[in-house]
Amino acid sequence: MPTPRGALRLFDLLAQLLPSHFRREFGGEMRRAVEERWADHRGRGWRAGCRFWLRQWSAVVWVALTLRWQRNRRPREREGTMTGGLHHDVKLALRGLLRRPGFVLLTLGTLGLGIGASTAVFSAVHAVLLRSLPYADAERAVVVIQRDAETGERGNGLSASNARDLAERSDALETAAVAEPWGADLEVEGRVESLRAWRVSEGWFDAVGTTPVHGRLFTPEEYRPDGPPVVVLGERSWRARFGADPDIVGRTVVLDGEGATVVGIVPGDFKFPDEVEFWAPRPPQSFDDQQRTADYMTGIARLAPGVELDAARAEVERIAQALARDYPESNTAQAFDLVPLREYLFGDVRTPLMVVLAAVALVMMIACANVAGLMIARGLHRSREFAVRRALGATTGRITRQLAVESALLAVGGGVVGLGLATLGVDAIRALGAGHLPRIEELRIDATVLAFAVAVSIVSALVAGVVPSLGLSRTAPARALGDGARGSTAGRGIGRSGRRLVVAEIALATVLVVGAGLLVRSLSTVLERDLGFASEGRLAVQVFAYDVEGGTPVFIREMTDAFESLPGVRSVAVTSSIPGATDGTLASIDIDLGFTVLDRPAPPVGQEPTAAITQISPGFFATMGMPLLEGRDFEAFDAADTRPVVVVNETLARRHFGDTSPLGRSLVIGFRPVEREIVGVVADVRPSGHESNPRPEVYFPIAQFPTSSLTFVLHGEGAAEALIAPAREAVWEVRPSLAIWGVATVDELLGTWLQERRFHLMLLGSFAVVALLLATVGTYSLVSLGVERRVAELGIRRALGGGDARILRMIVGETARLAAVGVALGAFGAFVTTRYLRSMLFGVEPTDPATFVSVAGVVLLAASLGAVIPALRAIRTDPNRAIRRS
Known part of the structure; x- marks a missing residue:
């Protein structure tokens, strides 16, 4: 039996029969596989060893003959036959990616960040704006709001008497009703707890469009002043306080010391005007006609079948004029607005959410540009490989398919990372938007959101991976080999692509940072307004x-x-x-x-x-x-x-x-x-x-x-929060049976009014910071690529006496000029798009010059910093070594 060393030497000799391109790509792996398999056979005796080596030698000879026969028969298809199809492409792509873990981690992180942010924000848009309302024929429900006919100032709601008159006089409205904020006390373990509730007039549930999950709703007799005391429970209260017992319907609960019969339970998604513990009937009151100007109740109506909103508004306008004649003391300058229910619920958040969705789209574009730059940089290192493969007969489609497989794998990995980040993002949006975003509790990653994430991953694979790789796969062999001989790793076209990517990333980041800057200025302006009182403590x-x-x-x-x-x-x-x-x-x-x-x-x-x-x-x-x-x-x-x-x-x-x-x-x-x-x-x-x-x-x-x-x-x-528990105990010590309606610090109350602005600023500001960071990293990557391409030139400059400071200024100056172009384009884009932020701003114009100038300085500084590290690395490289490397 030959010795392992001699056997391996013979194996290497026979491997020379393999085609050169196959040997370069797979020869080392074949030898390692043989060595690993020999370690398993070594102790089996000399006969088993002889059989083992004979199989290996014959196998390599057979592969060599087969490949050369296929090459002579189909020279343009030999590489496609060699790979064995898509399955083999995946294996090759995985092997190649694992050899560059730094590139893979950076790419997955960048794609994951863009996909995660996009998915999280889309989940909010889907939950708030795109899901259907949980009410029957919700498009026919309209909110009725009193308005001053002379000043045009809209009130907060509708009075009970005006709602009654609209219901009686209108043919275009099936019904009109009001909900009055109310509450009742429930004794729990010797202490009294206040429960939030709504008292609703007749027709309320019909106007909104809901049906109970158990029991029934109120009857006309229960809306009379002498009607029996009844309540309808909310599903959350039913589950939390009564253990979801369906037999609660028909029982009596004690509220404010008096009994009331539970007649039904409304579903948990019935939260208009707001979610409360229970609902009670509101009979007509003797003082309603004396409070026609009161607008603290929420009004709702339902359009009659076949009636358009404009026709209903015209009729309501005529009724308002008639009421002004009938009740001149209260209704002289009073009109009514009919607002579609969806617009009433989401009108204030639609524009901000669309702005945030547009912002995250810009972040996704920057992430794709960043990955495209990384793919170009990696492709440049493989340009000679692609050229040799084309010289040996590989088609452009074959190389493109290989690159597409790599891009698809990166996109899949980025999608997985993105879904993980999206889960965290959803939790963050839910926390930031609590009390501000309607339906925030419905925010989740469901099948629709998953489909969106998959679509974004596919698009990112195409934009960031396949498209930039097409140019590399089409590089002529002679040109690629010639570039390499001159000490460069790419032609001038790749350099232009890199510069365009730098300009694009900086422009997109500028648009986002300008928007965030305007929100910062707006919040600062708001906080500078004197409240007229102190809130601390x-x-x-x-x-x-x-x-x-x-x-x-x-x-x-x-x-x-x-x-x-x-x-x-x-x-x-x-x-x-x-x-x-x-x-x-x-x-x-x-x-x-x-x-x-x-x-x-x-x-x-x-x-x-x-x-x-x-x-x-x-x-x-x-x-x-x-x-x-x-x-x-x-x-x-x-x-x-x-x-x-x-x-x-x-x-x-x-x-x-x-x-x-x-x-x-x-x-x-x-x-x-x-x-x-x-x-x-x-x-x-x-x-x-x-x-x-x-x-x-x-x-x-x-x-x-x-x-x-x-x-x-x-x-x-000290801090007011420290007084909350002692204050509660003090109330119960003085009056154990008295319910506390609410306890809050004054700072907390003011924070609620600022919650919407802080939500917008946190989201848009976070995306702006991410965009600026990605643009800086992208600039760094592409400047590093440019420095590497010019290593011979820089080495010659230094060998001829070019000073370090001059080379540093040259590299940073070139980047600054590109950044200036990007900032100019971004400023123009911001000038056009920031007008959509007008409703989100306070005391600041969308084209505020101070914000534009300061943002331009910040972005230019960040881009220049992205060029400093590659420039420092360039001047620290030994000139002789740089020239030899070229």
Whole structure:
């Protein structure tokens, strides 16, 4: 038996019979396979060893003869026969990619980032905008909103009496109804919990279009004032509080100390106007006609079959004019808007989501450009290989197929990475959009989103892999070999491709960074607006003290003493409505009353000026940090049996008293013709966050104008969050049976108003940072490629005395010029596209020059930094070595 060394030497000799291209590509692998198999046969005896080596020698000879016969028979197809089809292409592609793990990781990371971001944002668009509404014939449901016919200012909702008249007088509307925010107390383990609810008028469920999952909805008899107490549970409440027991229908639950029969359960996706614990009937009230201007209820109507929206609007306009004639005191300047339900729910978020989707598309394009640059760089290293294969008869289609397989594998890997990142992105969007994006709980990666991810992966494979590789696969053999002989790795055409990619990436990144910069400027402008009060360290505790033992004044005094005794509390005050309340955690109690200035001619009935009224305790202004501009604050002696007094804000004082002081003048406010002396003027506040504007306001001493809607404000020495638990316990110690409606820090309330802007900024800003990073990395990669192509030139320059600083300036300067072109193109694109951001901006124009200039500087700096490292590497290379390498 021959020795292993001699046997291997003979194997190598016989391997010379193989075609040269086959030997170069597979010879080393064949030898390693033989060595590994021999290790398994070594201990089996000399006969088994002889048989083993005879098989290996004969196999290599057989392969050599077969390949050469195929080559002579079909010279243009020999390489296709050799590979054995697509399966073999996959094996070759995997083997080649595994040899370059750095390239693979960078490519997968770049593609995964683009695919993940695209998929996450598309999942939000799909959940919010593309899924059908969970209501029957939702396109026929319209939200009805009262509007001032003279100013065009739209209100918040619809009054119950106007809804009744629309339902009775309209032929174009099947029905019209309102939902009134409401609540009831449920006792749990000895403590009372407030449950959110809606009281709905007759026709509400029909207008929205829903059916119960168990039981039934309300009957006409249950909408009567003397109707039986009944409720419909929401599915979430049914599952959480009653264990999803279907037998709950027909049982009685105790709310506010009284029994109510559960008649049905509505599905969990019924969340209009908002998700609550239960619904109750709202019978017509005796005071409805006196509150025709009230718009705190949500109105809904349903178009009659065959009626178009424009026809319904025309009829509703005629009804509004008739109501103005019938009720001149309340409806003279009142009109109604009919808003399609989908537009009402998603109108405010459609544009921002489309902007974010466009932004993520730009990120995807930059990622594809980046990968294209990487594929070009890798292809340049293989250009001689492609040339030799073409010289040996490989067709362009054959080489393109091999490159397409590699691109497809990278796209599959990028898609897998992207889905992982998309899962994290969905969680992030769900967290950022909570309370702002409707249907946010439906955000998930489902079959539609998966199909989108697959489509994006396929497109990225074509754009980033196949298209750039076509030029490489068509490179003429003589040209590729000639380029290599001259010390270059590619022709000038590849250089042009690289420069175009740099310009494209920088232009796309510029568009995104400009958009993010505008949102930053907008948020900064919003935050710079003075609120008129201090929010830090303030905690708000809201209760509704109806029929409390001892009366409301006694309760206020007891609660104030209990809160003041808590460690770390500086001061305590109470108000009927705190600035910043959102109707979420805390109820927003907005009441506007007409007033007249004493000793002035009274305006016509129904045209009196109005002001928002707020009842407060002494010390409220100091507790909230509201500056008193004139006069005095309320004192303890401003009691029920003393002269009625009020404090007005500066907007009311300026609008109705001009430059003269209002102190000592009197107002007659509301339904009771009581003269109230103005004793102070307080600074304006923004009632609904930073973006709202001051309005005329009148403050009453709560002792003279009592209310049961109480919000206690605690000013603490440290973080307000530390007072939440002690404040709750203090309420239950004083009144164990009293429900706490809500507890929130004032900073938290203000943050809710800013949540939408922060959501837009976080998403678009994140994509802008990613785009800028990808553009910088892409610039670095392509500049590195350019430096490598010019290694001989740079070596000669240095050998002839070219200074390092000059070469560094040359490389960075060339990149800066390309970046300047990209920034110019990107600025033009931003100038055209940022107008779509107008609805998302505040106090900043879409073409703000300061933003454009600052963004241009940032992008130019980032691109230049991407060229510094390759330039430094170039000047550190030994000139003689660089010339020899060429």
